[in-house]
Amino acid sequence: MKAWKIVLIFAMIVYGSLYAYTFHLSPAVKEKSFEEWIKIEENKRISFLQSDVCRECHLKVYRIWMSGNHSSVECEVCHGAGAEHAKLRVKESIVVEKSRDFCLICHGEISGRTAISVVSEGHGSGVICTYCHDPHR
Amino acid sequence: MKRRDFLKSILSLPVAFTIASLRKSSYAMLIDVEKCIGCGKCVIACKLENNVPMDLPISRTWIEGYFDGRKVVMNTKENPFLRIKGNKGFFVPKLCNHCSNAPCVNVCPVSARFHVDGIVLVNKNVCIGCKYCITACPYGATFVHPEEKVTDKCTFCYHRVKRGLKPVCVLVCPTGARKFGELKEGSELYEILKKSRFRVLKPETGTNPRVFYLNLDAVVE
Numbered sequence: 001m002k003a004w005k006i007v008l009i010f011a012m013i014v015y016g017s018l019y020a021y022t023f024h025l026s027p028a029v030k031e032k033s034f035e036e037w038i039k040i041e042e043n044k045r046i047s048f049l050q051s052d053v054c055r056e057c058h059l060k061v062y063r064i065w066m067s068g069n070h071s072s073v074e075c076e077v078c079h080g081a082g083a084e085h086a087k088l089r090v091k092e093s094i095v096v097e098k099s100r101d102f103c104l105i106c107h108g109e110i111s112g113r114t115a116i117s118v119v120s121e122g123h124g125s126g127v128i129c130t131y132c133h134d135p136h137r
Numbered sequence: 138m139k140r141r142d143f144l145k146s147i148l149s150l151p152v153a154f155t156i157a158s159l160r161k162s163s164y165a166m167l168i169d170v171e172k173c174i175g176c177g178k179c180v181i182a183c184k185l186e187n188n189v190p191m192d193l194p195i196s197r198t199w200i201e202g203y204f205d206g207r208k209v210v211m212n213t214k215e216n217p218f219l220r221i222k223g224n225k226g227f228f229v230p231k232l233c234n235h236c237s238n239a240p241c242v243n244v245c246p247v248s249a250r251f252h253v254d255g256i257v258l259v260n261k262n263v264c265i266g267c268k269y270c271i272t273a274c275p276y277g278a279t280f281v282h283p284e285e286k287v288t289d290k291c292t293f294c295y296h297r298v299k300r301g302l303k304p305v306c307v308l309v310c311p312t313g314a315r316k317f318g319e320l321k322e323g324s325e326l327y328e329i330l331k332k333s334r335f336r337v338l339k340p341e342t343g344t345n346p347r348v349f350y351l352n353l354d355a356v357v358e
Contacts, residue, residue: 034251037260044296047186048305073311077178081185106176106311110218111204112226115172115312 047081050074054082057089061136068137078102078135103129163255164293164347165320166307167329168230171352172314175202175218175228177211179306179315184214186294186305195280197291198232198306203356229357230315232306233257233278233291234338234346241270241279241290249288255320255347256293264288275342293317320347 054075055062065071076082080095109118124132183198184191191214199212204226209217218228235257242250242257249263250270259279264287270279271288282289294304302308307317318326335349339358350357 033260033263034253037258037262038253038295040262041258041292041295042299046297046300046302048182048297048302048308050302050308072313074308076182077309077311081182105178105216105219106174108219110175110222111224112202112218112228113174115174115314 045083047083048076049082049086051076053086064134065136068134070135070137098128098130100127100129103135163320164235164298164317165255165326166232166293166304166348167316167326167335167351168348169314169316169351170227170229170354170357172312173200173228173230174312174314175200175211175216176311177216177218178309178311179230180211181214182305182309183291186297187289187292189289190283193283195283197278197289198230201229201231201357203227203229203354206356227354229350229353230306231276231278231338232348234276234344234348235291235293236344236346238343238345240273240275240342240344244269244273253295256295256298257290258292258295259288259290261285261287261289275339275344 051062051065051074065075078095078097082094085093104119106116107119109120129135177200179198180196180200181191183189184196187197189196194210194212196212199210200218202209202211202218202221204221204224209221211217235255237255239250239252239257242252246267246269247263247265249260249265250257251260252258266281266287268281268288271277271281279288279290281287294302294306297304304317307315316326316329318324320326320330330349333351335351336353337346337349
């Protein structure tokens with residue numbers, strides 16, 4: 001008789017705690033958990049900035065870029081993520097690629113490229129593009 | 138007359154509420170397939186920004202290249218399009234469509250997925266990694282993050298949008314093939330959509346996507 005009562009009480013405690021967890025306490029049902037996650041999502045670190053930030057230091061290059069053909073292309077398209085560079089302010093933290101293959105990622109002659117001017121293999125092959133073309137202009 | 142005005146204002150209240158709810162910010166993306174050149178900058182930048190492993194074939198956004206009916210997918214650092222030459226082709230950037238009637242939100246057994254400003258987010262503290270959403274998504278836009286062991290997908294760069302910045306794929310697109318903005322009356326996106334013919338992916342699934350495509354070929358699914 002006594003053992004039966006203890007088992008019943010124990011079962012009720014287990015049932016009650018599980019019920020309370022699933023329907024009142026678990027993060028899935030607490031409406032607050034959405035707001036908490038939105039806060040976490042908002043506070044995530046950013047690694048890409050915008051060209052306005054680049055202007056703060058590189059005003060000379062920025063002005064040349066603004067009047068050139070690449071003005072619709074943001075700085076970080078070629079130079080890579082800039083948040084680290086804005087903090088450290090050293091040359092090593094930003095991408096400065098001058099190789100031919102790097103330019104050909106966008107300007108290589110492959111099918112389906114109608115929006116921009118492409119370069120064929122024969123055009124100045126073996127020569128670095130920046131020797132003739134200023135990428136900022 | 139006074140009574141009439143009073144009744145009128147009472148009647149217009151629900152209308153005003155509906156308009157107010159529609160005016161709440163709802164973000165959308167517009168992709169011009171004609172302008173995409175398949176450079177893959179968006180894929181690499183997205184992976185960097187959102188800490189998705191660079192070398193694994195999983196990505197929040199990816200580019201599909203169609204060459205004579207053959208489909209080539211770029212979802213890692215390597216760009217496979219640079220090797221293909223001489224075929225007629227085009228590129229289609231793809232990402233989570235942020236459906237208004239999202240299947241992944243509907244099937245989630247722990248309610249880890251929810252809508253904010255028209256963006257579908259995953260609560261990674263709640264997600265149990267059961268992968269129901271992966272089977273439910275008609276676009277294949279969600280995947281399991283190998284390090285966090287929970288599902289992950291495009292958030293329209295929610296952390297950037299709330300800071301007033303553009304999503305990273307829109308920022309680094311050199312040709313402006315992607316456009317992002319609020320979808321409300323008078324906005325830039327709204328005006329373009331009003332004037333031009335656009336398509337969404339898999340409209341037959343009834344998901345009401347928020348990613349719109351211009352000049353999209355019929356073979357793309």
